[in-house]
Amino acid sequence: MKKSALQIARAAYRPQLPIVLTGGVKVKEGEPTQSAGDQEEIKKLFPNTYGLPELVFEKTAASTSSKPINVGVILSGGQAPGGHNVISGLFDGIKSINKDSKLYGFLMGPGGLVDHNYKELTSDIIDEYRNTGGFDIIGSGRTKLETKEQFDKGLEILRELGITALVIIGGDDSNTNAAILAEYYKAIDAGVQVIGVPKTIDGDLKNNVIETSFGFDTATKVYSEVIGNIQRDCNSSKKYWHFIKLMGRSASHIALECALQCQPNVCIISEEVEAKDMTLSQVVNEIADAVVARANNGMNYGVVLIPEGLIEFIPAVKKLIAELNDLLAAKAEEFAAVPAEEQRAWVIKNLSAECAATYESLPAGVARQLTLDRDPHGNVQVSLIETEKLLSEMVGKRLGELAAKGEYKGKYSTMHHFFGYEGRCADPSNFDANYCYGLGYTAACLIASGVTGYMSSLRNLTFAPVNWVAGGIPITMMMNMERRHGHMKPVIRKALVELDGAPFLKFAKERDAWKIGTCYTYPGPIQYFGPAEVCDLPSMTLVYEQKRRKY
Amino acid sequence: MKKSALQIARAAYRPQLPIVLTGGVKVKEGEPTQSAGDQEEIKKLFPNTYGLPELVFEKTAASTSSKPINVGVILSGGQAPGGHNVISGLFDGIKSINKDSKLYGFLMGPGGLVDHNYKELTSDIIDEYRNTGGFDIIGSGRTKLETKEQFDKGLEILRELGITALVIIGGDDSNTNAAILAEYYKAIDAGVQVIGVPKTIDGDLKNNVIETSFGFDTATKVYSEVIGNIQRDCNSSKKYWHFIKLMGRSASHIALECALQCQPNVCIISEEVEAKDMTLSQVVNEIADAVVARANNGMNYGVVLIPEGLIEFIPAVKKLIAELNDLLAAKAEEFAAVPAEEQRAWVIKNLSAECAATYESLPAGVARQLTLDRDPHGNVQVSLIETEKLLSEMVGKRLGELAAKGEYKGKYSTMHHFFGYEGRCADPSNFDANYCYGLGYTAACLIASGVTGYMSSLRNLTFAPVNWVAGGIPITMMMNMERRHGHMKPVIRKALVELDGAPFLKFAKERDAWKIGTCYTYPGPIQYFGPAEVCDLPSMTLVYEQKRRKY
Secondary structure, three states: OOOOHHHHHHHOOOOOOOHHHOOEEEEEEEEEOOOOOOHHHHHHHOOOOOOOEEEEEEEEOOOOOOOOOEEEEEEEOOOOOOHHHHHHHHHHHHHHHOOOOEEEEEOOOOHHHHOOOEEEOOHHHHHHHOOOOOOOOOOOEOOOOOOHHHHHHHHHHHHHOOEEEEEEEEOHHHHHHHHHHHHHHHHOOOOOEEEEEEEOOOOOOOOOOOOOOEOHHHHHHHHHHHHHHHHHHHHHHOOOEEEEEEOOOOOOHHHHHHHHHHOOOEEOOHHHHHHOOOOHHHHHHHHHHHHHHHHHOOOOOEEEEEEOOHHHHOHHHHHHHHHHHHHHHHOHHHHHOOOHHHHHHHHHHHOOHHHHHHHHHOOHHHHHHHHHOEOOOOOEOHHHOOHHHHHHHHHHHHHHHHHHOOOOOOOOOEEEEEEOOOOOOOOOOHHHHHHHHHHHHHHHHHHHOOOOOEEEEEEOOOOOHHHOEEEEEEHHHHEEEEEEOOEEEEEEOOOOOOOOOHHHHHHHHHHHHHHHOOOOOOOOOOOOOOOHHHHOOOOHHHHHHHHOOOO | OOOOHHHHHHHOOOOOOOHHHOOEEEEEEEEEOOOOOOHHHHHHHOOOOOOOEEEEEEEEOOOOOOOOOEEEEEEEOOOOOOHHHHHHHHHHHHHHHOOOOEEEEEOOOOHHHHOOOEEEOOHHHHHHHOOOOOOOOOOOEOOOOOOHHHHHHHHHHHHHOOEEEEEEEEOHHHHHHHHHHHHHHHHOOOOOEEEEEEEOOOOOOOOOOOOOOEOHHHHHHHHHHHHHHHHHHHHHHOOOEEEEEEOOOOOOHHHHHHHHHHOOOEEOOHHHHHHOOOOHHHHHHHHHHHHHHHHHOOOOOEEEEEEOOHHHHOHHHHHHHHHHHHHHHHOHHHHHOOOHHHHHHHHHHHOOHHHHHHHHHOOHHHHHHHHHOEOOOOOEOHHHOOHHHHHHHHHHHHHHHHHHOOOOOOOOOEEEEEEOOOOOOOOOOHHHHHHHHHHHHHHHHHHHOOOOOEEEEEEOOOOOHHHOEEEEEEHHHHEEEEEEOOEEEEEEOOOOOOOOOHHHHHHHHHHHHHHHOOOOOOOOOOOOOOOHHHHOOOOHHHHHHHHOOOO
């Protein structure tokens, strides 16, 4: 593999560890914890791992030598920058415990555990991947570890390899399953600890004990780089409205962070749309109003950020999709017999009046997509909807109406972008490189402490890494019961954008000025070697959130 | 305007000037030059500016103080990283000639000259834009300076402001027009010099005397950054074929440079497709063959780069588009009356057998687009065709055929990307920051030398900037006669990818290995502060091209 100049230079970077982890550590236990909600149910489901105390590591003079340990590691779900550093931190951590410790990577996600696909990660391999993006060291996958059969099958290979601890690097679902696995292995006395590591670029795995998930920092910086570039272009040619969709279906943290970084003219926050019970037309009108206001000031250009998941947050559209799913499931044969040109009318006739009205308001292409492109379960494939085009087209229609009434005289040309895959595997920023390495190293310390069902934790993240507080959080502490696929299940509560949270309030305070003025900020590409204020700043979301609380 | 940390830090960067420009300069004249082709015609069209000698600046001890000069500057056409540095170099250059010199920027492109929209660029303004991307300092536009009326109108404001030299920063067309304007002002003895500066991210303005146009270096580095990130993602999840379209309609330099940087599995080069007289199906089959070969090795994933202009390089498609334009112009009314569901059949019936076959091979969506989306002149809007989706869909169809014959057993899921606006306004790389600043400074020296009809030139660009050779190239030297919009016109010959050139030969030698193996290289984001081998390398295209010749 030919390496780029940056890869070679970056390989030499030494992530900064919290000072507490730079020698021997001892564990300080906090009070017993409770789950985030539904305490009785969660306690019942996790009799062996419920109520554990928070753990904080403290420095201790004597570094006692311990027995070697064999550890397994799994990358689960979508890629996030820094995964390789979690693994290198974990590797260095278990080697510092005993140089004969071994690390095994299960290949292509949790499926590697079940199917016994693995490789030993030696220092040669680890060194190839330090400070690099991607999950390609062992690959990732979306197999869910949920069943007893999977757990038992996994245990076979763990026993064969003498693995006594498993580290699962994943998002909320994967960490939920890590907790279930930890509970199961504890219950059957399997002798395998399970430790989770909080990963997701979406930023929705965080709470009052987990300040952020890794990858969010780097991914949003890459998106902000290209959004900033597009804004420069927009402000140079002054002739397009750019509609930019950003990855993140279940929460709008990415869009919000990029808005704080770049100061675009409009940014839609799904959680606000839902909270205000806005219709699609209201969202469209809000954007159209910005276009009109800018046109009145001679500016027929602008930038709009849209979270990928928006459409599912609009109550009326959500209702329409649910009704369509039911309708097309119930009358699949009848619908299949309807000639193409009569399908639209058929759908409208068969929907409730409210949903028919929503359906009629959609551009023909999107409406067709909602009835035709269905997944193997017969459900609408919402992720295929090009929300950025849907909105820009509907805004154009609205502007046409306003022009007819003499209320708009501008020009309206559009460009569309979608950023997601561009940022998930970027080389980690210094923040993510340090954070991930520290999370992996902390996981090793948790393993050495003999605990299970914990998530690796670093706090005080807006301070320099030496001052970060390392420890472990019982995963059950973040859980509550939620309905998923028709059943009540214990899950880690997803962090949505809080409308009374500091990041959103900052955005809400500024956005009117950004709309009319052209207040673009250009963050530029991630820098690794320059001045600290350029290279080391964490995300603005984290900075605003942590301003108000210090651990 | 809130500045990002990088903007603030980067403002302090001092571009490196060629040593010859760091004191007084004197001009060394070469031999009289000839145009690239059609010497007699070009000579007739440019009686006053034809046959001028190449100029090279040499250092001279005595820096004689000169009279102040008033200079105008215009940004023409699409944005390219470094435009602001051309202007700051020009500003510093004319100030070094005399501190009372003045620089005026004409607003929103050449139209600003004609319409008398301008602003004086003072040091306060210039300092705000040093080393930044974009053309927002004065904006850009696509008005073509072509007519005597425009030239005369422009002269009014030039005289009013006492401007005796005009610098036009643009691509091949804009520099062609700069030469025509230079000739005209010389012919009427207007007392206004005209100097061109070679700009375009497309990389198609270069020849044996102009090594590269500015912006290409930075833009391709931004594209390579995100392509590299996508390749990491691809190689981590191992489940998608990513089809990535790259800006650049008239040449494939961008795609080729990104391929050399990133080593994707497939990269289509339009010039090769045309030279081999390939059909669309042959291009599709070539990609499908790569998909099959990788699937046979268990790899159902990969990355394909596609130049934006591909479709217009495929002889059969080019012919189809021309025939469609004629057909739909000749039978516009008849076509308008054809019901939507019968249009396809009508088009096929009315085309020649050859073009009908090409039309039938296209997916329905693209075929519809070719007949429906037409520009105000009734022509097919080729730029609207989503070539990346067209190809991936046709590859899918081809794979289906192969699967039916038992010749393909893989999985095929696709993702699509288009990068263009993401890179045109990036902060210039060190190379472009230096190159642009030097081009602007050289333009000032050319003005001081009293010449007109020259393009600012820096050569030896693969060496350190101190060793660059500064001078001027007569624009007429790059010209020949070509048919444009039905008329023979003097134009600067566009540089296409040369199939016997070093960059393409390097690619051609490696590509089979890249196809089957997974040889991805990850260039990462542009770095401004790190080691020289990370921050200062020019494009690989330039390096390979210049390896074989030294000025």
